[in-house]
Amino acid sequence: MMNWIALEDINQLEQIKTSSTPSIIFKHSTRCPVSGMAKRNFQLEAPLLPEEVDVYYLDLIKYRDISSHIAEHWNIRHESPQVLLIQNGQCSYHASHSDIELAELVKNISVTSG
Structure with a gap:
């Protein structure tokens, strides 16, 4: 089951940018x-x-x-639907429309075990 985190506040982007763990943003119309x-x-x-990957909706x-x-x-470029993988503040992967494949x-994804 997908553990969506609602992305509803622009301030959440700061958390995503500075997070030490990878984050996925799924943009959906x-x-x-x-x-x-x-x-x-x-899903x-x-x-x-x-x-350990956070998934934002x-x-x-x-x-x-x-x-x-x-x-x-x-x-x-903004597209819908679109998925972005954010790691270390950078977008390391993105895809749109029918190219979206988890x-x-x-x-x-680069996950460092600690």
Whole structure:
């Protein structure tokens, strides 16, 4: 089961940028059937995720300003649906639309065991 963290405040981006563990941001439009399908597929692959990775869910209809800030900060064009992997303050992987595959994203996660 996917452990979504609602991304509803721009200040949460500071936590994501400074976190020592990887974070995933899933940008989702509740009005788009392609986005709905991508979200369902993403959730089906949830067991592939290392448990220490935080997974944020951004509702683009309610929080478009946060999505714009993400696009500006990491210099990645806004798309929906879209997934970003943030590690050490950098976006190390992103995909949009039908290219969103959690199995592919997981290959890019760097988890340091301590």
